[in-house]
Amino acid sequence: MLSPDSAAVVRATLPVVGEAIEKITATFYDDMFADNPELLRDLFNRGNQANGEQRKALAGSIAAFAAMLVNHPDQRPDLMLARIAHKHVSLGVTPEQYNVVHKYLFGAIAEVLGEAATPDVVAAWDEVYWLMAEALINLEIGLYRETRRGIGEVWLRARVVERRRETHDVISLTLRPETPMSFRPGQYVSVTVPLPDGARQIRQYSLSSAPGDDWRITVKRVYGEAGPDGEPGPDGEVSNWLHAEIGVGDELTVSAPFGEMTLADGDAPLLLASAGIGVTPILAMVDHLAATGSTRRITVAHADRSAADHAHRDELGRLVGTLPDATLHLWYEQNYAAPGTGTDDGDGARTGLMDLADIDLPEGTVAYLCGPLPFMRCVRAELLGRGLPASRIHYEVFGPDLWLADAG
Incomplete structure (x- = not known):
């Protein structure tokens, strides 16, 4: 819950910050990647950065969380937080990385808002950030514990034991993980692949069969969509690599299964x-x-x-x-x-x-x-x-x- 003073400041500045939030997140990513190019190369989805979807999603989550704090102070946006937490742990995000995000996010706030970023405004939004960050960190630590592995240690090797062509642009890969691990119907795994330019890119794929010793993922080849100029954008890096390079007997690096949309037990229709x-x-x-x-x-x-x-x-x-x-x-x-x-x-x-x-x-x-x-x-x-x-x-x-x- 926000302190009364911070709640008043956030309520008053939410329209201004909300209007500037996409510019803030764009500046945040640009500055962070300029100083830490390995994050874009090895952790963040380069396609979603190029088309702006990731910065739009970050802007929306921050604005939605702040609005919840001031408009519904007795509630928590648990669904939103759970969705983000599951995605973070599937990437191996650690609590220390929230300090890196904080540094560049608040640098971007100061740069974009200028004189409007008074000490009171910065302090109030700093409280919003750490309330969201601490809630996510606690959820993520709990998820790491469920895997019985260390914080950030989600990666394991899995051998491809079957490859099937499902449609002209969809394949399924049945994987045998080196460490047996259960999952719940509806969950996904992250897959990390080495690309020709030396980057290590990560994508999530739903597990498309019932829980068992083997895991199956289904991969649709992603083609570049046409932009405003009519020219097609780049094809999906990971999906096309998996279609072109992976066959039976190959190994992939995958995460433990995560995802909050899972089939609940019971007898409801x-x-x-x-x-x-x-x-x-x-x-x-x-x-x-x-x-x-x-x-x-x-x-x-x-x-x-x-x-x-x-x-x-x-x-x-x-x-x-x-x-x-x-x-x-x-x-x-x-x-x-x-x-x-x-x-x-x-x-x-x-x-x-x-x-x-x-x-x-x-x-x-x-x-x-x-x-x-x-x-x-x-x-x-x-x-x-x-x-x-x-x-x-x-x-x-x-x-x-x-x-x-x-x-x-």
Whole structure:
């Protein structure tokens, strides 16, 4: 909780700081990387730095946390903090690194705000920073303890025991970690790879099968998107490297499993909704439910560009078919027909975007969402409109959490 004096200052300056926060975070990253180039080379996602998504996500999280402190002083943004903490430990972030962030962040605040960064203003926002940092550090230490490894010691070797092509731009890799370690359906691992220029880049991939001795990740090749000038941006460094370089018998350096969007035990009805490569954590949940013989009422909904683009399509249908009280609903943006028939193949797939209006959702349904941000916003709004409480809607964001950025 903020002290009364700091709360008053933060409340008064929140509009000014909020307006400047993206410029502050841009300056912060530029200055920090100029003095510590190894951070950009070996820890931070260079793609997200280049397109501005990481600085936007940081700005949104700081603004959202400060607003929570002054507008709801008796509450804590636990979901936001948990999401950040899991991402941090999957990268091996340590408490000492918060001092580095503090140095450059407050240097950026002084540079951008100029005379407006009075000692009282700096002191109040310093209190905001350390409240957020200490809360994250405590969460992260707890997560490290759960792995039974030291703080920052999350990395292990894993051998590729199977590689499968799932679609024209998606592969799955089954990994056998050197140290047996359990995980919960919905979690992810970080994968760190050496690139030709000497950089060590890290990306997170959901575990796409039920918990077991082997882990499976599913990797979609990322192609550069066209910018304002129409020219395509760079392709995804790690995904393209994995597609080109990794086969059976190779070893990868991966983290212990982390992630807060995990399937809760119980007998509540479930809605598992995904789009595109967002199917991966949902698939792990369905696989786990099938493996444990669940009798829960389960509604699985997936949307994709086409049947050919739908990674693990046959596997998802087979798993749902083994569950006694589960239904599968599919939507494809392109006209859908089973190959060579001109009609659907009996799975009831529809053409267009996902629309849950005529999908029965029993009382007490718990929803798990994963996919592009516009998809999740749309589905979440639809579920809220149908009376599903926000506390029963869980989601996973691949990459920086721009949901918070846009809300902030």
